[in-house]
Amino acid sequence: MDDTVQELTEKKADLEYKETFSLSKFARQNGTQLGIFAVFIVLWAVFIFAAPDTFLSPNIYWAFMATIPFFAISAMPLTIAVIAGEIDLSFPSIMAMGMVAFILTYDATGFVWLAFIAALAMGLLAGLLNGVIVVYFGIPSLVATIGTQFFWRGMVQVLSEGSSGSLIYTKESILHPFLVGKIGGALPIQFIWLLIIAILCWVLLNRTRFGAHVYLTGDNAESAALMGVNTRRTRITVFILIGVISAFAGVIASLYVTFFWPSLGGGYLLSTLASVFLGGTSVFGGVGTIFGTFLGAFIIGAIEAATVAVGLTGFYTQVIYGLIIVISVTMHSFLRRRME
């Protein structure tokens, strides 16, 4: 009898829960993402209005798909880090350091795939180093990764002796079309890689225990630890993820132009950070989405094209990125106060 009552109550509970689904609830829960989507649409309309020749031509969209992944790929794991309450400013240097490992390994062995693996391993090592410094030595990630940013950039300069070099030999390997080829002669494969990494990061963040712990660590690390979340492991994993994926982005960016510059990655710092913050991820941790960053990256990518297309010099893009970062971070400060 009791069982039946309980079963009925449970069924009723299920029913009531399903009934509470509504459009307004969806809007409430996904407010930030819908907001970014609205900004995305409005900006796009403005761009089309301001520079119709550029923004109504399909060529610009192929170009976006080719170049946005260079900074958007790193923005995905960076989003996870910022949600966890951390930041990594060393990823541009890790992009370059990964390529140094790539070139040194190729020079030593002649195997392009081995060189690729070495680049990823270098990224893993650099990420692990960041994680250990932050987690075990208690250095704030902002400071720690400014330090490692200079350290790895210095290592790149030392090992490459400050010189750039051709990567034309990679064209002989299948790795080149595998990473930066084109599907049907038009769709850049690096865009597919961006999609794959975005989906993987989304699944990690939203469908795994690791992702749940990222949100909890960023929201209230003390509470998370009291309830048994291994916040140290979570944070170290986040830094490793950025390391590996940034090294991957470095290989893609270099192979696309079949050339290596020791300054590789430096130009992506601002645009990557701006994508994350514009995408609705809070600098205070605990809040953020991969979807938001994805849209943020396309807005950032389009802004560069738009500034030039409407006749301003490219120098203005930095002014705009800077403004975007400041405005989005300030907006989050207000939103957070409201949420609390």
Add this chain to the structure above:
Amino acid sequence: MANRVELRKVSKSFGEVQALKDVDFILGENEVVGLLGDNGAGKSTLIKIVTGYYQPDKGEMYLNGEKVEGLTVPKAREIGIETVYQERALAELQTLWRNIFLGRELRNRVGILKIKEMKLETHRLMTQSMGFTSAAVNPDSRVGTFSGGEKQGVAIVRALYFDADIIILDEPTMGLSLKETRRLIEFVHGIKEAGKAAIFIDHNIFHVYSVADRVVVIDRGKVAGEFMTKDISLDDLMDKMYRVAETGVLS
């Protein structure tokens, strides 16, 4: 039946500060023990050792009669120890369902979260155990928007959901209204009736006296004394507490 918790000569320091020194502590089966002591007396350190958050520097710990070493929070929860913390240990920007399953998310065989199941279970707990009736509250509501009593309800339901045998309440009445406090006291009585054991920490001596079978007084990292509540009047207990606060000893 063995004691639920037994600490023998447990010490813990944080740098120069000795938080606990040679503490012996017992929580019997189906017993509610009240921990009393001033701020910084070592109450929270003691319970954080029992919950696996801190490792003792010295001493032995037995849970359900078995010696445990290198206890961690997940291990303690597996053994059946749940804690309702002073600060409630909630992630305020996260949803109700994430908080209920904080640190113990349900997953399928390949490690993917069973979100629907966790939300349904949260909804069931909300309506049946937490007494949430407001239509505005659902498993996707952010915990930060709840009242003090509702937050405490979440922390308690979370402790009960996983069927703990030992429930630790660290300053659970903090920030609660009178009505909410009364409900909480009833809840602690319920723990005893259900055959479970509890450690109840509170600044308010009246609350502790009304629910505890035994009171342990801690002062400056040491056990200053213990009394069965049936053997001592509230006035006498208060008197002794004042004396401990002034002199560090009971008599």
